Amino acid sequence: MGDLIVVDNLTRMFGSFTAIKDVSFSFDSGSIFGFIGPNGAGKTTTMRILSTLDIATTGDAFINGYSVIDEPDKVRSMIGFMPDYYGAPKNMTIKDYLDFFARAYLLKGEKRRKSVEYVIDFMDMKKIQDKHVVTLSKGMKQRLCLGRALIHDPKILILDEPAAGLDPRARIELRELLKILAERGKAILISSHILTELSELCDSCAIIEQGKILSHGNVNEIQESLQLNNKSLPVISLSLLEPNEDILIHLNEIPFVEQVEEITKGKKFKLKVNGNKNQIPQILKNLIDSGYLVMEFKLEGQNLEDLFLNITKGEVQ
Ligand SMILES: Nc1ncnc2c1ncn2[C@@H]1O[C@H](COP(=O)(O)OP(=O)(O)OP(=O)(O)O)[C@@H](O)[C@H]1O
Numbered sequence: 032m033g034d035l036i037v038v039d040n041l042t043r044m045f046g047s048f049t050a051i052k053d054v055s056f057s058f059d060s061g062s063i064f065g066f067i068g069p070n071g072a073g074k075t076t077t078m079r080i081l082s083t084l085d086i087a088t089t090g091d092a093f094i095n096g097y098s099v100i101d102e103p104d105k106v107r108s109m110i111g112f113m114p115d116y117y118g119a120p121k122n123m124t125i126k127d128y129l130d131f132f133a134r135a136y137l138l139k140g141e142k143r144r145k146s147v148e149y150v151i152d153f154m155d156m157k158k159i160q161d162k163h164v165v166t167l168s169k170g171m172k173q174r175l176c177l178g179r180a181l182i183h184d185p186k187i188l189i190l191d192e193p194a195a196g197l198d199p200r201a202r203i204e205l206r207e208l209l210k211i212l213a214e215r216g217k218a219i220l221i222s223s224h225i226l227t228e229l230s231e232l233c234d235s236c237a238i239i240e241q242g243k244i245l246s247h248g249n250v251n252e253i254q255e256s257l258q259l260n261n262k263s264l265p266v267i268s269l270s271l272l273e274p275n276e277d278i279l280i281h282l283n284e285i286p287f288v289e290q291v292e293e294i295t296k297g298k299k300f301k302l303k304v305n306g307n308k309n310q311i312p313q314i315l316k317n318l319i320d321s322g323y324l325v326m327e328f329k330l331e332g333q334n335l336e337d338l339f340l341n342i343t344k345g346e347v348q
């Protein structure tokens with residue numbers, strides 16, 4: 032495996048409690064890797080180990096070939112970590128704050144000044160650079176925290192729930208920033224339990240629950256393998272513009288429709304269908320040809336959210 036980040040069988044015990052067990056995955060530069068799991072699954076624990084803030088009980092992880100256990104200093108210089116929580120220091124402006132972290136990464140003189148200026152520009156914080164950190168809104172704090180992770184221009188970003196608490200516009204802005212960073216060659220690990228925000232962003236992902244990886248790999252491949260393993264019939268959500276009294280009888284007569292569930296009388300239905308990729312569109316064609324005004328015709332279980340609900344059991348540890 033020539034990947035920039037290789038996580039190899041990490042296990043972390045807290046006393047007799049196993050927070051993560053044999054966690055392995057890998058990803059490379061230029062890609063955004065989603066780390067998905069419910070509360071308490073072990074996302075933060077894993078990310079803290081990768082960022083050298085905690086040590087695994089067994090196993091190791093390699094960042095550009097360097098072990099997080101044996102060579103933490105080398106690893107730190109290559110990683111930018113955005114924690115899920117951070118305290119805002121008093122009496123520090125945005126500029127001071129970034130300068131403080133630039134010093135911590137041993138940047139000096141002109142190089143340090145340029146790094147701070149670059150991050151302020153990139154994060155679009157020039158107008159507010161003299162504001163005190165404690166006075167910032169949650170969204171601006173998150174932005175600053177991402178900026179702080181970028182200050183030493185790391186190859187790898189480890190972002191623990193960076194979108195938590197952001198409004199929809201701020202989420203979109205964050206997504207755009209992360210895409211730009213990936214295009215510039217950074218490897219990005221991002222955790223979340225809000226799947227809609229990850230499904231558009233990530234190329235690959237790992238799904239973790241109760242400390243164990245349930246599934247990992249390319250998002251599309253995971254979806255395909257799940258569909259292959261899924262013995263139940265695909266379900267279509269159907270809704271019409273206006274309620275129609277006759278449609279129920281009609282639906283039951285359409286080929287490949289096995290079972291019809293009426294959600295809203297005459298208007299919204301769930302159809303269990305017994306057909307392949309080529310046959311399912313014929314159901315829609317049949318409805319349109321028969322004059323029904325279809326507003327929605329959607330195969331369920333296709334997005335990352337459904338996938339997550341399918342493979343996790345919702346048990347909190
Ligand atoms: N220092 C610690 N001591 C004891 N148990 C811990 C410690 N840190 C984490 N845990 C436990 O390990 C498990 C995993 O926690 P972790 O914070 O990694 O979950 P998470 O996936 O980040 O959850 P969330 O979505 O809520 O942030 C939890 O059961 C947690 O209580």
Ligand SMILES: [Mg+2]
Pocket residue numbers: 074075076115191
């Ligand atoms: Mg967490």
